Amino acid sequence: MAKLLYVEASPRKERSASIEVAKAFVEEYRKTHPGGTVDTLDLWATVLPEFDGEVIDAKYAILHGQPHTPGQKAAWKAVEGVIDRFKGADKYLFSLPMWNFGIPYKLKHYIDIIVQPTYTFSFSPKEGYKGLVTGKKAAVVYARGGAYPAGSGGEAYDLQKRYMEQFLGFIGFTDITSIVIEPTLAAPESVKKTKSEATARARSAAAAF
DSSP, X not given: OOEEEEEEOOSOGGGOHHHHHHHHHHHHHHHHOTXXXXXXXXXXXXXXXXXXXXXXXXHHHHXXXXXXXXXXXXXXXXXXXXXXXXXXXXXXXXXXXXXXXXXXHHHHHHHHHHOOBTTTEEEETTTEEEESOOSOEEEEEEEOSSOOOTTSSXXXXXXXXXXXXXXXXXXXXXXXXXXXXXXXXXXXXXXXXXXXXXXXXXXXXXXXX
């Protein structure tokens, strides 16, 4: 039974374009994958471990190949819990708005937790960096007030999609589906059409996911 982890990164909820389209994806996924399960992770309703004190010391102990002290081991369990939930999924869906050309800080915090050596990536002088989360699919729903299409001259400002693709690729993903909703600050009728088209793409992607 495949598990889809849906990571929701917008605080706007019912006013969020990214969540609206992602919910259509989940609805279609449930319909076309009756044996699957969906685990929803709302980053705005989740307490994530901070990277200070014993937690950051535990991270550097791993980087330097040193054993954890009892305090570091206890603190690191919270990080491992977040990573285990992430790695326990078979497929992934992310929904996120663009904030200041990038991603929301809650999502960045989450990524900083799950991208850890020996857990989601490895390094060796011979192979360099190697992603450890392999053979899995990811779909990402992006919403942004402006438009940054290729060849427009504005694509250099898009650090949202570029960062997500860099993060996912770094930890091993090669099968990534992108669904972009832009521009959400256009005239209402135009936005309605844009969201409708994105919803259709999301449903189609979900059915084949």
